[in-house]
Amino acid sequence: MHDQPSVIELLQAVKNFINDTAAPNLTGHAAFHAKIASNVIDIIMRDISARPENDRREIQQLQALLEAEGLNDLAELNRILCERIRTGEITGANDDLMAHLKAAAISQIKVDQPRYSGLKTALGSDGD
Numbered sequence: 001m002h003d004q005p006s007v008i009e010l011l012q013a014v015k016n017f018i019n020d021t022a023a024p025n026l027t028g029h030a031a032f033h034a035k036i037a038s039n040v041i042d043i044i045m046r047d048i049s050a051r052p053e054n055d056r057r058e059i060q061q062l063q064a065l066l067e068a069e070g071l072n073d074l075a076e077l078n079r080i081l082c083e084r085i086r087t088g089e090i091t092g093a094n095d096d097l098m099a100h101l102k103a104a105a106i107s108q109i110k111v112d113q114p115r116y117s118g119l120k121t122a123l124g125s126d127g128d
């Protein structure tokens with residue numbers, strides 16, 4: 001049986017310490033940096049939770065866009081996409097490219113800035 005705390009639980013413990021113990025005793029620049037540290041931990045926890053699904057979805061989108069169904073390496077798929085954009089083989093006129101870029105941006109905003117005011121609008125038009 002694996003009974004150690006998960007990475008998310010460990011990060012939450014650190015965040016709780018920062019927010020509940022350290023930050024209330026800090027002022028000025030140190031308090032500001034404690035707030036930043038807490039926010040960074042939030043981003044890390046959201047990324048850990050969302051990354052597997054985001055990567056899976058991005059791989060599927062890129063495989064379809066690039067007609068590369070057998071390729072599962074996200075970095076390589078993105079390298080190929082960049083090369084095709086650089087050479088003009090794929091342009092901004094390609095609706096599938098634009099849909100992929102929008103979906104990738106929305107996924108990243110959900111991790112980085114989930115309270116971003118434009119996210120709700122983007123999600124409404126995207127159906128996520």
